[in-house]
Amino acid sequence: MPIFQPPVEPLPAGIDLSGQTAIVTGASRGIGLEISKQLLDSGLSTLILAVRNTAGGETVKNQLLAAHPKAKIDVVRLDTGEYPAVQKFIDQIRTDYTEVNILMLNAGIGTLKKEVASTGHENNFQVNFFSNVLLTFGLFPLLESSADKSGRPSRITWTGSRTFLNSSLISGKMQLKPTESLFKYVDNSNLGPYDRYAYSKLAVVMFLDELAKRSPPNKVIVNAFCPGMIRTDMSDVLPFPLRILWKTQLAIRGRPVEVSGWVALNAAVVTGKETHGKFLGDKEILEPVAFLKSKEGLRIQKGVWDEAVAEIRGLISPPSWV
Template identity: 50%
Template sequence: MPSFFQPPVTPLPNGVNLHGQTAIVTGASSGIGVEIARQLLEVKASTVILAVRNLTKGEAVRRSLLAAKPEAVIKVMKLDTEDYKSVQNFTKTFRAEHSELHLLMLNAGIGTLKREMTPTGHEKNVQVNYLSNVLLMLELLPLLNSTADKTGARARVTWTGSRFHGATALANKAPLQSGETVLGHFDSEESFVAFARYADSKLLCVLFLYEMRKHLASDKVIVNTFCPGMVNSGMSDVLPIYLRLPMNAIKALRARSPEKAAWIALNAAIVAGPESHGEFLGDKAIVEPVAYIKSADGQKVQKMLWNETIDEMSRLTTIPAWISKV
């Protein structure tokens, strides 16, 4: 039986130096994102972009980081992952202002229990946690590739994930019906399972990466995802009060600090090597796919999702040559 308490984790090894490198951290106005940005500055990242929905909060974070590192180059940029147009505006502006990108940390995420739709027409958790992150990555991959060519070192993309992806509603509560699409299923009101939707959205991320690694080599860009474990952040604030109180009590006993969660994030982003490409890391170790993903149904959904995501992204951005349907 797994231990109630989470195992200890260690900080980055000595000697990590990101001097000359530019990093983007999404969701950088609170929680893990703030700590990731702070630690990137500690290892001498030359430019850190705080990609945030709320510019006022982002500027407050920038000021607090500059108070500790007055010599740092920290920029705040608007990014609302509920809306494709905001993603496109962000990437267009970034590419116009920066000739290199070494590290993209896809950290923005939500876990709402109420079914809401976004301007894109998709369910909010799926849009924020999955679709907008795919678009952001595809829009910036050419720059990541050119940076790798220029520097001779691999660029990196890492995605904040969750072990909860194994608790997806697809496994037993709301499986795909004949004729359904994956994205259509999650957009439908009938399939919405409130306490599984966060897991559902994180499953989509893992499925995409597992399929992506069959198409994209790790010679220029390493892409992975990780779970930081239970973290003492504001993610549980969306819970109703009768659940929030016991959850906060549990967090007080077992949750990691944002500082330790960022150690795990930066391990995936900086320390883990090509072997982590297209993999899910639980803490710092590569984890085997969960039972649902290995099942025949899971493999079918993985391919369906890949094809549907290609169709979705082709309406928004230039699809790279390495992407093909399966």
Template identity: 45%
Template sequence: MRQAKVTPLPEGINLEGETVVITGASAGMGLETARQMLRLRCSTMVLAVRNVSKGEECVQQLEQDPVIQSNKPTIKVLKLDVGQYDSVQEFTKELQQKIEAVDILILNAGIGRLKLERSPTGHEETLQINYLSNVLILSELLPYLEASAGKTGSPTRISWVGSRMHEKGHDFEKKGPFRSDDSVFARFDDEKRFSRFSYANSKLLCAMFMYTLAPRLDPTKIVLNMFCPGMVNTNMSDYLPLPLRVVFEGVKYLMGRPIEDGGNIYINAAVVAGPETHGKYLYDKDIQPEPSTYIKSTVGQVVQKRLWEETMEEMKKITTLPSEFC
């Protein structure tokens, strides 16, 4: 079945004077969203990228756009390797030193894996990149983002890219009973327990974390939401083995949205959607009224509680946690 048609963005969006930070911004949806926001007169764009040289090439590409060129924005490239904690901390420190205030933060960087590969932290890569490093970014930046709201006079917007697959694509229920003393992280890190559904599993953790954190935040300072743009024609499937990639490329050809539509959905979540989306999940542009059936279930609540505890234990080893996390 084809995906629903994406409705146009409202007319008159003007991001003049606003500063936007996008992680994973050197390709795919990150770069496309940066392009669209710059065309909407965003004044300062921060591209957070693993490869700085590639990021600088993206700046040159963006500046060739006649509309962006006429708006004369400031485009900065900051190094961020979300596979490494020290790189995350160097990025958050540099961001605070170089940028006075942030209006919009889009947590976009993410990967998928079909076999266990470890990041330099020792954790399985999808767990590290899709979940843990994003939590560390929030841990390090939350006081700064709250202070940004005081300077700009409006809540700082944090939009985290999720996936519909967190609802039914995960296999937490199929991996055996989950006890209150079980380790969430072990389901990724242990070779014997690793799952080819690690992408969907990692997005489940992201959703659970968002649902736990949002009620602890002051929505007059921070509006946090999570969204899924559906299947978009990007290079996200490049990690798949060739036979699977061929199949997936065929599915994307038939069903995938143009990348411009994906950017439209990103901008809706980060700019258009109001404070009513705080602590909510958006499928395309539709607010989901409540968490998924699994997250609401008794076992899902056990996993969510254990995830928070385990995540806080991990973060305390690395940084000083903001009060909202304690």
């Protein structure tokens, strides 16, 4: 790992999102807040702040309105830790909005101790992956119809992480049994915090590649990005010694939070169909590593898709192409 991260160029001038509606999950702080700011700076007409704490969301809304008084900004509750809350959010969006052009799936966690969500899944997987799959499938028809109205593809962009490259599967330190799925392995293993987080992000990469095989980018372009190490307050939840170590590393290697917005909006509004199903490291498409192209990697990837689809079918009716 290099000491310093490479520089990232600002967004090109002239981005015009007037007339468009965007949803940003995890929008009240950190990268999500920065994405929201930069969407509004680019002329976005309607911003939906999807947040777990609506009181905090209203505070953020007022701050954003002070800088963008002509924008329409709504706060809608979304708790990605449980399916009923995600289903309720999907229903509310479908009922209250006739058009959504951009869906930024940014909400995410990295827990220090292993936690199990109400769904039975390890919590990193629930928040970083499964709930985002549900949001993708649940809102896909609305984004498709919005593309028909606007005459341009709608966008779904996930906030990913290059930490998936350090998972023990990718590094070759671990192999799944022929009948073992990635989800069951993570749910049933006593993995450390870094591994659990890395695997949740690996599932994202695998899922999006499978999605792109089934859904062409004519109406909805779906991709993911990694903004690198960003100076946010996410480390505030860590125990004091770890927090000091992380903040020291951030001070040396971390990028300003505005860079995360540049990388996110590049993926969501600047790039085109060439990024469909792809993972962007900073602003460039990251080519699949050897394991992801191997027979075993593709087997596990197909399992990720099949199990995710089977689980979501019990909650909503996914798009016909699924």
